[in-house]
Amino acid sequence: MHIRFVNMDNYLEVSNRKIYIPTMFIQSNALNLTISGEHSFDNDISYSIKVNAGQVVANKLKAHDPKFSPQPARKKGFFNLYYTVKGTIDEYDVKSAKRNVKSDFERSERRKDLVREALEVEFGAVRAVDEPTEWGDGG
Numbered sequence: 001m002h003i004r005f006v007n008m009d010n011y012l013e014v015s016n017r018k019i020y021i022p023t024m025f026i027q028s029n030a031l032n033l034t035i036s037g038e039h040s041f042d043n044d045i046s047y048s049i050k051v052n053a054g055q056v057v058a059n060k061l062k063a064h065d066p067k068f069s070p071q072p073a074r075k076k077g078f079f080n081l082y083y084t085v086k087g088t089i090d091e092y093d094v095k096s097a098k099r100n101v102k103s104d105f106e107r108s109e110r111r112k113d114l115v116r117e118a119l120e121v122e123f124g125a126v127r128a129v130d131e132p133t134e135w136g137d138g139g
Contacts, residue, residue: 004029009127011115017041022112023105036108037085045092047085048104 006027013020023036037047082101085094119126 023108048101
């Protein structure tokens with residue numbers, strides 16, 4: 001009810017009855033996460049998610065922010081969690097899968113670059129959409 005988001009930009013691709021969501025950083029006053037995946041017109045889903053768990057736990061201990069200030073993209077998160085969510089919107093499995101999520105994010109970045117390049121051919125220069133460098137993994 002009181003969640004506020006910051007600058008959410010992305011290039012979506014719709015092809016073969018699927019919506020492809022390239023790697024996207026979502027910053028809010030509740031938490032920050034990176035997500036990518038596919039969502040079919042038949043509601044089959046396959047998402048990859050990275051969450052800075054340390055930031056989530058720290059926020060639970062803080063007092064409520066009445067100004068709804070967004071959570072900063074912490075430099076080099078040391079306690080990131082990686083999950084895959086696969087199935088349908090009614091029945092899905094959530095699994096911890098760091099290697100798979102990182103691999104999916106890399107493939108997704110390449111797909112995002114192809115979409116951006118196609119948009120530039122058609123419409124001219126477009127703004128890059130990237131995860132903040134501060135949101136990378138520590139060590």
